[in-house]
Amino acid sequence: MELRIVAGPASAAGPESFADHAARLGGIPRGSRAADVIPTLEASGLLGRGGAGFPVGRKWRSVASRDGGAPVVLVNAAEGEPLSAKDRSLLELRPHLVLDGALVAADAICANRIVLYVGSAHRDARASATRALRERPDLRVAVEIVDAPPAYVAGEESAAVHFLNAADARPTTTPPRPYERGVGGRPTLVQNAESLAHAALIARNGAGWYRELGRAGTPGTALVTISGADGRGVREIELGTPLGELAIDSGAGRGPADRQAVLLGGYFGGWQSIERSWDLPLDPVALGEAGTSFGAGVIAFLGNDQCGVRATASIMGWMAGQSAAQCGPCVFGLRAIADATSRLANGSAERDDLARITRWSQQLAGRGACRHPDGAVGQLWSSIRVFAGEWELHQVRGRCSREILADWAADRRVA
Amino acid sequence: MSTQIFWFATRGSGIVALILFSVVACLGLLAVARAQSPRWPRFLTVELHRNLALLSVAFLALHVVTAVIDPFTSLGPAAAIVPLASSYRPLAVALGVISMDLALAMVVTSLLRERIGHRVWRAVHWAAYAAWPLAVAHTITAGSDALTPWLLAIDAACVLAVGACLLWRLTTGETNRSRLAAVTAGTADPIAVEPAWRPD
C-alpha cells in the first residue's frame, strides 16, 4: 500500500521540519484555488477521524455558510482516549501536514483564527507543534496552541468550545451547536487533527487520488492504533482491510486462534470475537453494520492469557471516573455498573450483579447530555456478548475459565 | 363605628397573610428538602406552595388597600410602596413594605419563570429568607394590638413551624447535584498504549 499520512522520514528522525515537508510535498493551494477545496473534499468521501465519522466536506460547507462573524478552526488533538495515540503521534512527527490542513480549512471557510487544542499530557506533540509554528513562513491567520485538559470528555466537540469560551471542558446541551456559534460566538469548525492531515493531501492531489485506495466501498486510508500485538503502535491502513490481515501484519498472531478478542474503536467502541471478525473489513460502514464502530481507529487485541471480564471492568471503572459529573444517570449509573463489574471481575460478585448491570446499562443509553454513557455502555454490551460464558462463570463461580482450567490442571484430580 | 371596619379588615387580612406566608415558606423548604411520604407525593408540596403563595398575595393586597384607605391611619398610597414614607410607626410599616416588595418580586419572577430561566428565578427567590422574617417583624411591631397573647401565640406558631422546616431543610444532607462530583471521583489508571509509529 502506498504510504500517505505516514510517508516521510522514520519516526526515529523526530518531527519533520518545514523544509523537508515542503521539499517532499510542495505547497498547498492558496487563494482562488482554495474555493475548490470544499467540493473536492465532498467528492473524495473523506470522513472525520475523531470518532463520529461525519463527512468532512459537508462539515466545512456548513460552517462556511454561517453568518455570525469570521469562523474559527479548532484543530482537535486532545486525544483523551487512552488506547489511541494517532493524533499525538501525527502532530509530533508530521506537524506541518496537520498545519497544512488547518490552513486549507481556514482559507476555505474564511476563518481568521486557528486554535490547536492539544492534550496537555501529550508534551512531545505540543513541543513539536510549537516549533513547527515558528518555522512556518506562510501563516496568514492567527494560530495559537491551547492545552486541552486530559479528561476523556475534553475532546468532545462542545466541550472543546466550552473550554475555550469559559475554561470549562465539559460538554454542553444548550444550542447553538459549535458550527453555528462556537468559540467567541463565531461559527467554529472543530476537526480532528488526522482529518485535517488527509484534507491537506486531498487539496494537493485531488479527490480521485484519495479514492484510489480503499476497499469495500469506503475510500481512502486511516490511522489506527494497535495494541496487544508485537507490532503495536500507530499504523496507516487502507480502509476496508480485513481485521485478520491487519492482525497478521502487526504481529497479533497468525490465525484467529492466537487472540481471544479485539476491542475496536476504543473505550467508546465494541468488542468482537476474533473468530467471527477475522474477515471483517475495517471501515466505518462495515463496522457500523456489524454493530460496532470505527471510532478513533483503536484496535486493541486481547491475548488468550488475559481476562475479558477484567479488561472490561478496568475500562468501566475508568469511564465512570471520567464522567463530566453533570448528569445524574451517567454519574450514578456508570459508578454502579463499574462497581458491579469490578466485583464480578475479582470474584466477589453479589447474587444479582450480572442481572443488575444488564438492567442499568439498558436504562442508561441516551440519558446523558453527551454520548459518554452511551459509549461506555455500548462497550459493556459488546463485552457481555463476546465473553458471555466468562461473565457467567465470574457471576456463578467467581473465577475465569482460565483460572478454573489452571486449577484443574494443577489438581490433577478428576472429580 | 364604620371606621373600625377598616381596622378589623387590615388586622384580619394581615394575620391571615402572615399565616399563609408562613405555610408557603414551610412548603418551600420542604420542597427543596424533597420531603415525601406514601400519602403525600412531592408534586403536592410544590403545587400547594405556588397556589397558596398566590392566595397570600391576595390577602396581602387586601391588607395594604384597607390600611391605606382607612381614614384613621392617614397612610398615603406612597407609604404602601416606599419604605419609611409613613408617618405612623415608620420603621414598623417599612419592614412590611420591604417584605411585600420582596414577595412581589418572587411572585412575578415565578409567574415568568419559563421566560427568565431557572438561574435568574432562583437568585430572586433567595429573597424569601429575608421576606418572611421581615413579615414577622412587621407583625410584632406594626399593629397597635400586636402584643396581645393570642396574636403572639399565632406569631410563635408561625415561627416554630418555619423554624422546624428550616431545620429539616438543613439536615437533609447533600442534594443529588452536590454528590455528583464525589461519586464520580475515580483513581483508576486506564489501560494505555505507547505511541509508537509504524513504520519506524
Next chain:
Amino acid sequence: MPATRAASTVALAIDRIACDGFGMCAELLPELIELDDWGYPIVGDDGVPDELVDHARRAVAVCPVLALRLVARAAPPAVSERRS
C-alpha cells in the same frame, strides 16, 4: 383493522444537565415517565398522545429546575406513506 392512534405532535425533552432527580414529573405523568434506581426520569421516544398533553404540561410546570420541556415533533409517516 387495528385502531390507529393519532400521531402525536409533541414530545417530552429533558435537559439532562439541569435535571436533579426531583421526580415530580413521574408522579404527574406515570404513563410516560418512570424513574430509575436513583430517581432520574426515563422517557420513551414516542411522542405525547393528545389525551395526555394537559398532564404533560402540568408535569413541565411542576419541575423546579425547568428541566422538562414539550417540544414539537415531526409526526411519523402514516403506514400508507412508508416506502417499502
